[in-house]
Amino acid sequence: MFRRNYAAMFGLFLLVLLVLVTLIGPLVYSVDPFEIVWAPLTPPGEEATAPLGTDYLGRDILAGLIHGGVATLAVGLAAALITVVIGLTVGALAGFYLGIVDDILMRVTEFFQVLPALMFAMVLVTLFSSSLVVVAIAIGLVSWPPTARLARAEFLRIRNLEYVSAARSVGAKNTRIIWQVILPNALPPLIVSATLTIGTAILFEAGLSFLGLSDPNTYSWGYMIGSGRDNILDAWWAVTLPGGMIFVTVLAVSLIGDGLNDAFNPKLRER
Amino acid sequence: MQILSMLARRLIYAAILVFAVLILNFLLIHLAPGDPAEVIAGEMGGATEEVMASIRKAYGLDRPLHEQLGVYLGKTLQGDFGQSFFYNASVTSLILDRIGPTLLLVTTALLFAIGMGTLLGVIASRNPRGIVSNVVTVLSIVGYSAPIFWTGIMLIILLAWVFPIFPISNMRDITLEGGTFRHILDVAHHLVLPAFTLGIVFLAQYSRLTRASMLEVLGSDYVRTARAKGVPERSVFGKHALRNAILPVVTIAGLQFGSIVSGAVLVETVFNWPGLGTLAFQSILARDYPTVLGILFFSSLIVIIMNIVTDFLYRVVDPRIRTSG
Amino acid sequence: MSGHQTDRPLLQVSNLCVEFRTRDGIARVLDEVSLELQPGQTLGIVGESGCGKSMTALSIMRLIPSPPGQITAGEVRLAGEDLLRFDEQRMRDIRGKDISMIFQEPMTSLNPVFTVGDQIAESLRLHEGLSDKEAAARAVKMLKAVGIPEPQARAREYPHQLSGGMRQRVMIAIALACGPKVIIADEPTTALDVTVQAQIFDLLRDLKERTSTAIILITHDMGAIAEMTDRVTVMYAGRVVEEGPVEAILDAPKHPYTQGLIACVPQLDPNPTAERPPLEEIPGVVPALTRLGKGCAFAPRCKYAFERCDQEAPRRVSVDADHRAACWLLEEGTSA
Numbered sequence: 027m028f029r030r031n032y033a034a035m036f037g038l039f040l041l042v043l044l045v046l047v048t049l050i051g052p053l054v055y056s057v058d059p060f061e062i063v064w065a066p067l068t069p070p071g072e073e074a075t076a077p078l079g080t081d082y083l084g085r086d087i088l089a090g091l092i093h094g095g096v097a098t099l100a101v102g103l104a105a106a107l108i109t110v111v112i113g114l115t116v117g118a119l120a121g122f123y124l125g126i127v128d129d130i131l132m133r134v135t136e137f138f139q140v141l142p143a144l145m146f147a148m149v150l151v152t153l154f155s156s157s158l159v160v161v162a163i164a165i166g167l168v169s170w171p172p173t174a175r176l177a178r179a180e181f182l183r184i185r186n187l188e189y190v191s192a193a194r195s196v197g198a199k200n201t202r203i204i205w206q207v208i209l210p211n212a213l214p215p216l217i218v219s220a221t222l223t224i225g226t227a228i229l230f231e232a233g234l235s236f237l238g239l240s241d242p243n244t245y246s247w248g249y250m251i252g253s254g255r256d257n258i259l260d261a262w263w264a265v266t267l268p269g270g271m272i273f274v275t276v277l278a279v280s281l282i283g284d285g286l287n288d289a290f291n292p293k294l295r296e297r
Numbered sequence: 298m299q300i301l302s303m304l305a306r307r308l309i310y311a312a313i314l315v316f317a318v319l320i321l322n323f324l325l326i327h328l329a330p331g332d333p334a335e336v337i338a339g340e341m342g343g344a345t346e347e348v349m350a351s352i353r354k355a356y357g358l359d360r361p362l363h364e365q366l367g368v369y370l371g372k373t374l375q376g377d378f379g380q381s382f383f384y385n386a387s388v389t390s391l392i393l394d395r396i397g398p399t400l401l402l403v404t405t406a407l408l409f410a411i412g413m414g415t416l417l418g419v420i421a422s423r424n425p426r427g428i429v430s431n432v433v434t435v436l437s438i439v440g441y442s443a444p445i446f447w448t449g450i451m452l453i454i455l456l457a458w459v460f461p462i463f464p465i466s467n468m469r470d471i472t473l474e475g476g477t478f479r480h481i482l483d484v485a486h487h488l489v490l491p492a493f494t495l496g497i498v499f500l501a502q503y504s505r506l507t508r509a510s511m512l513e514v515l516g517s518d519y520v521r522t523a524r525a526k527g528v529p530e531r532s533v534f535g536k537h538a539l540r541n542a543i544l545p546v547v548t549i550a551g552l553q554f555g556s557i558v559s560g561a562v563l564v565e566t567v568f569n570w571p572g573l574g575t576l577a578f579q580s581i582l583a584r585d586y587p588t589v590l591g592i593l594f595f596s597s598l599i600v601i602i603m604n605i606v607t608d609f610l611y612r613v614v615d616p617r618i619r620t621s622g
Numbered sequence: 623m624s625g626h627q628t629d630r631p632l633l634q635v636s637n638l639c640v641e642f643r644t645r646d647g648i649a650r651v652l653d654e655v656s657l658e659l660q661p662g663q664t665l666g667i668v669g670e671s672g673c674g675k676s677m678t679a680l681s682i683m684r685l686i687p688s689p690p691g692q693i694t695a696g697e698v699r700l701a702g703e704d705l706l707r708f709d710e711q712r713m714r715d716i717r718g719k720d721i722s723m724i725f726q727e728p729m730t731s732l733n734p735v736f737t738v739g740d741q742i743a744e745s746l747r748l749h750e751g752l753s754d755k756e757a758a759a760r761a762v763k764m765l766k767a768v769g770i771p772e773p774q775a776r777a778r779e780y781p782h783q784l785s786g787g788m789r790q791r792v793m794i795a796i797a798l799a800c801g802p803k804v805i806i807a808d809e810p811t812t813a814l815d816v817t818v819q820a821q822i823f824d825l826l827r828d829l830k831e832r833t834s835t836a837i838i839l840i841t842h843d844m845g846a847i848a849e850m851t852d853r854v855t856v857m858y859a860g861r862v863v864e865e866g867p868v869e870a871i872l873d874a875p876k877h878p879y880t881q882g883l884i885a886c887v888p889q890l891d892p893n894p895t896a897e898r899p900p901l902e903e904i905p906g907v908v909p910a911l912t913r914l915g916k917g918c919a920f921a922p923r924c925k926y927a928f929e930r931c932d933q934e935a936p937r938r939v940s941v942d943a944d945h946r947a948a949c950w951l952l953e954e955g956t957s958a
Contacts, residue, residue, distance in 0.1 A: 137317050139552065140604070142596045144559030145577065149593050152581050153329040153336070172552075225442065232444045233563050237578055251446075259465070262454055269447035276442040284438065518730040524685055525725075526745045526796065527717035530710075540735045616735055616780040 034285020040278035044271075048095030057089035059245040067261045081250070081264045082257050090250045091271055097246035098272065101162050102228035108166025109173055109227065110220045116170065117177025122185055122204050132178070135171045143168040144233055151239045158241045165230045169223065176219050180212035187211075214290035221283035225276040232272045247271050300612075307608060311601050316370070318597045322590045323369045327362070329586075334358055336586045337379055348382075378594065379587035383580065388591040391576065396595065398468055399572030401484075403561050403599075405492040410499035411550060415543065417500075418507020419534060422542075425512060433504045440501025445560050449494040449567035456490060463490045466569035491568040495560050499553065503546055510542040517541075544615055551607035554600045630702060632836050633659040633682070633721075633804055638696030640681050640860075643689065646910070651677050653860045655696070659804065664830060664837040666851035666868065668844065668883065674860040675840045676726075679806045682838075683723060684713050700803070719749040722797035726809040728789035732781035738765070738792045739777030745799045764795040769825060787818035794825065798833070806838045811846070823850060844887045848872055853944075856880045859919035862938070866945030876947040878924050879904070918950070926951055 057063065062084040063075055070079040070087070078087040120131040150164040184190060185208060193207045234240060235248025236255060247268040254264030326336045334352045353359060357368045372378075378388035421430040457465040464470070468487050473479065514520060515538050523537040565574030573592050580588035612619045640652035652674050659665050667675045680686045682698050684705065698705040700720060705713065722745075725731040732741060742764050743757035752760065758777070765773035768791040781789055790810060797805050807826065811819035823846060830837060839850055847854055847868065854871040856864040856879065864877040875881045882904040906923035918924070921931035930950050938948040 137314060139555055140314055140597050140600050141318065141321075141593070142555045142558040142562075142600060144562055145593050145596050148562070148577060148581060149325060149589055152584070152589060153325055153586070229442075229444055233446065233559075236444070236446045236563060237566060238582060258450055258453070259458060262450070265450055266447065266454070269444055269450065273443045273447060276444075277438065280438050280442050518725060518727050519733040521685065522723075522725060522731045522793075522796070523733065525683055525717055525723040527714040527719060527748055528744065529714060537733055541733070614735065616737075617782050 031285060031288070033281050034288070037278045037281025037285065040274060041282065044095065044275055044278065045099075047092060048099060051092035051095075055089060055092050057086050059085060059089040059093040061085065061089075063089075067257065067264075069261075070263050078267060079261070079263045081254055082261065083253075087250075087263060087267055090245060091247070091267060094245050094247045094250055094268065095271065095275075097158060097241070097244045098228060098231060098248055099275070101158055101165070101231045101246070101248075102224050102275075104162040105165035105169070105227035105230065106220060106224040108163060109169045109223050110216075112166065113170035113173025114177050114216065117174040117179075118181050118204055118209070120174070121178035121181025122200070122208065124182075128178075131174075135174050138168070139171045141168065144230070147230065147234060148237060148239060151234060156234075156239050156241055158244055158246075161231060161234060161239070161241065165227050165234075169226060169230065173216075173219055173223065176215060177212065180215060181208055184208045184211050214286075218283050218287045218290065221279060221286060225279040225283070228272060228276055228279070232269070303612075307605055311605060314601050315598065318594055319370055319373050320366070322373075322594055323366055325590065326369075326586075338382060373594070378591035381580070381585050381588045383583040383585040384588070388587050391588060392573065392591055392595050395571060395573050395576045396599075397572075398570055399558075399561055399565070399574065400599070401488065402491055402495065402565065402570060402572060403557055405488060406495035406561075407499070407550070407557060409492060409496040410503055411546070413496075414500040414503025415507050415539070415546065417504040418542075418546075419511055419539060421504065421508040422511035422515060422538075423534065425508075430508065433508050437501040437505035440498050443498075445494065445498055446563045446567050448497065449491070449564055452490050452494055453567070463487075466567075468571050491564050491570050494567070495557070495564045498560060499550075499557065503550070506546050506549060507542060510545050511538055514538045514542045540614065544611075547607065547611050547614060551604060551611070554603040554607075558596050558599060631658040631699075632661045632663075632701060633657075633838075634697070634699040635678070635682065636697045636699075638678070638681060638698065639694045640677060640686060640691060641694050642691045649910075651691070651860050652681060655857070655860070655862055657855050657862065657865065659836050659838060661803075661836055662830075662834040663853065664839060664851045666847040666854045667838060667840045667857060668842060668847055668854060669857035670842060673857045675857055676808050677860070678857070679723065679808050679838065679840055682806065683717055683721060684708075685717075715749070718745045718796075718802075719800045720802055721804045721806065722800070722802040724790070724793050724797050724805065724807040724810045727813050728786050728793055729813065731793055732789055734781055737778050737780055738784065738789075742777075742792070742796050742799050745796055749800045760799070761795075764799050765792070767798070768792070768795045768829075769821075770795075785818075786814050787821060790814060790818075790822055791825065794822075794829070798829065798835075801833070802835060804836045804838065806840070808840045809842070810839075811843075812841075826850065844872070844884060856883070861919060861935075861948070863920065863949070864945075864947040866942070866947075870942060870945045876941050876945070876952060877920075877949045878926055878951070879920050880947070918948075 063086045064073055064080050064084050066080060066082050066084040068076055068080040068084075070077065072079070076086045076088065078091065080086060081090070116131050116135060120128040120135075146168045147161075147164040150167065151160055154160045154164075181204075190203060190207055193203055198207065231240070231246075231248050232251060235246065235252040238252045238255070240246055240248040240252050242249065250268040251265050251272075254261060254268075258265055326333050329336050332349075334349045334356075337352050337356060338348055356372075357365050360368075376389050378392075380386075381388050381391055384391055417429065417433055417436075421427070421433040424430060453465055457463050464487050469480065469483050470487075473483050511534075515534075519541075520533060520538055523533050528537065561572065562574035562577055564570065565572045566578045569575060573596060577589060577592045579585075580592070635658075636656045638652050638655045639650065642649045642651050655674065655678055657665065657667070657678075667678065669675050677686065681693055682705070684693070684698075686693070693706060696706070700716065705716060708716070732738065736744075739758060739761045742761035743752075743754070746752045746757040746760050747754065750757075762773045762777050765776055770776050770788060770791055776784070776788075781792070784792065793810075797807075810826070811822050814822065826837065826839075827850065829835065837850075839846065841847060851868050854866065854868050855862055856871070856877065858879050864871065864875065864880045871880060872884065875884055886903060904923055917930075917932040917934060918927070918936055921927040924931065928950070934950075936948045936950045936953065938946045939952050940946050941952060
């Protein structure tokens with residue numbers, strides 16, 4: 027039972043570490059990640075100028091890892107925010123009003139679930155542009171259905187509870203019931219899902235980057251992955267190291283999400 | 298009778314979804330910055346005036362929007378998704394060439410994930426604090442957190458490069474000679490790593506889900522009834538509990554076909570697997586919009602069909618849905 | 623001791639102790655529980671929720687979840703053989719064959735994904751070695767025997783298609799399928815409507831007469847005890863506090879807890895306008911089993927409790943032929 031909380035604490039520790047590296051690291055290690063510092067494809071540990079090696083152009087991998095986190099985390103957070111806002115709105119309206127509103131919104135949700143999310147995001151980014159903003163919006167646009175389903179289920183469950191009837195009987199308006207009576211009680215599972223959504227969004231951004239769809243003007247972990255892809259076997263470090271950073275970030279977020287889930291559902295802890 | 302009317306309803310709904318995807322495609326062409334004719338030509342600013350004129354005529358781009366939609370739907374429903382100028386072939390034929398390998402990859406990965414995931418979940422549930430249980434818990438979090446292409450690259454480095462057990466990429470060895478059986482073996486050999494990479498993400502989720510679901514079901518009254526009847530433990534787990542515990546796994550798997558197809562795009566790109574994913578990747582690099590949109594449509598179609606299959610499967614395993622129509 | 627107790631009991635539980643490891647320590651959920659069941663007899667076990675009635679039943683079947691539960695001492699003898707010494711394989715042959723159970727919740731006690739016919743047939747295949755076809759045919763007969771109309775069609779239906787009362791009939795059919803020596807019915811009617819309850823009791827009584835199966839009826843319903851049983855065991859906090867023939871227990875209860883249970887039952891008054899005494903209740907709740915002291919467990923709620931009750935647990939003493947109770951009042955010689 028305590029092991030799980032240790033895991034969540036470990037996740038929190040990792041996340042704090044990553045955020046510190048991302049925010050303070052650039053001040054300490056101020057090498058420009060776009061700058062060519064040494065011979066291309068230098069392996070890690072061979073040259074003090076680039077301790078973690080260089081990419082196919084001779085850019086410093088360590089500088090990339092330290093400077094590239096901000097953009098990745100920012101895109102992840104922004105995309106998660108968009109996901110939650112759309113998902114929560116759709117789910118809340120469907121679960122609260124039911125009837126035709128529910129029917130229409132759920133059909134729309136199902137439609138979005140039919141589109142393979144990454145494929146759809148690829149199309150959006152290709153057609154519009156691969157700037158960070160478009161990437162974040164695209165990820166948000168394709169990832170909201172699970173959040174909407176969860177929010178709807180919670181609203182459905184809570185709308186029939188007695189304190190909601192009580193609020194209704196004293197004449198509370200619908201908007202008030204939705205935002206001030208039901209939402210606070212639906213929050214625990216939604217918070218867990220929002221946390222996990224940040225992880226999914228970061229993975230999504232990484233996937234788009236791997237396909238060469240990250241913003242070429244911003245140095246991000248995703249950009250490193252995309253630009254190192256063609257030389258995987260000549261320079262494994264150019265892709266696996268930023269990929270590892272993304273793995274650790276998402277791991278931290280998942281562990282925290284899991285811990286929150288346990289904290290909100292003490293009964294499930296044994297499982 | 299009941300099953301027929303259900304099938305009819307499901308097909309009508311699927312047809313509506315197909316229409317919706319087509320309308321979305323149409324909207325995307327028009328919402329994209331630039332001239333729709335250029336989007337359809339797939340060469341922003343690069344197509345000759347002659348080509349542009351013929352496209353404008355074929356798609357009726359000078360007519361009102363709703364008429365254009367009519368023309369577009371008419372063309373696509375006949376299987377005409379335009380011409381790829383990059384590949385110099387019709388989009389539909391390009392896609393049909395590539396859909397087989399994707400289906401092979403996705404189904405293998407899915408069967409592996411469901412089979413192994415369920416097995417691990419059941420073993421873990423026999424001892425909720427045992428080794429397998431902990432492995433399942435760790436695996437589920439790691440499997441969820443690792444970028445799928447990263448897992449693939451790691452596997453290539455380990456099992457195709459450091460220890461060259463499996464081929465690094467592609468679907469077959471083109472230099473191979475011999476009979477059909479040898480070719481099948483060759484494809485299977487190439488399939489192992491990509492299918493494992495794609496499957497492991499979902500295996501992680503299914504094993505965890507099965508474990509939780511089994512633990513819940515094992516505490517249920519009907520499992521106690523089975524034990525009180527003198528049913529052997531093997532059958533308590535494998536028959537009475539599993540048949541019920543599998544239901545949420547089927548539901549979740551049904552909702553995830555989209556993610557599996559998405560994952561396939563990345564895995565195919567990593568392993569240079571000649572399916573829809575690599576086609577999508579290459580057409581995106583080439584800004585070949587007709588192909589990209591065609592793939593979006595066909596991959597959605599795969600998901601729609603898979604969903605119908607899951608629906609039927611669910612009916613088979615859960616009599617409560619089967620008998621209530 | 624009375625002289626007519628010559629037959630060997632069909633089922634004899636002696637000094638059964640069961641412990642559960644919980645976060646708050648070890649809970650002794652059964653403390654030296656003893657009971658006896660003669661062939662063809664119906665034994666009632668009564669007590670409030672959590673007194674150990676269901677735990678006794680599950681322990682006889684050796685179905686308590688372990689961990690955290692464990693049988694730490696005692697014997698469960700079926701026709702002279704101690705079930706606690708059997709290996710799991712032999713115990714499985716007993717379950718559903720020699721002893722079978724009917725549970726409280728017919729809504730959740732049947733497996734939702736198998737037809738009711740299959741669920742009855744499974745017992746027959748396991749214990750009687752019948753083929754699928756023979757078992758299916760016998761299952762239909764069993765459904766008919768428990769009063770289910772159109773048994774042929776019903777056998778192919780799933781539990782959710784049946785009403786609560788029908789499902790409990792199916793549970794009874796499963797329990798009866800292999801002609802058990804003992805049926806343990808754990809609150810078989812608690813979850814059902816009153817009218818359906820009466821039907822289920824009628825069915826049980828009818829079966830008892832036809833098959834001479836011995837029944838252990840676990841309930842908190844004193845009416846059911848009066849109607850159905852020959853003997854009664856009263857349990858409190860994992861201990862047997864009183865046992866005896868049903869008439870003696872209902873007419874002349876010796877233990878204050880039994881007296882309280884009987885006083886709690888509202889009587890139908892033939893003269894509703896007359897003033898009647900208020901219903902009594904037993905004050906307090908069943909204590910946490912991890913915090914039982916060394917004295918009588920009922921003492922904190924007992925209006926007759928005196929010093930000795932807190933210091934030492936009372937032994938069971940005979941108050942009459944076949945009628946025993948565990949209360950210091952009886953040993954002090956002053957009946958409550």
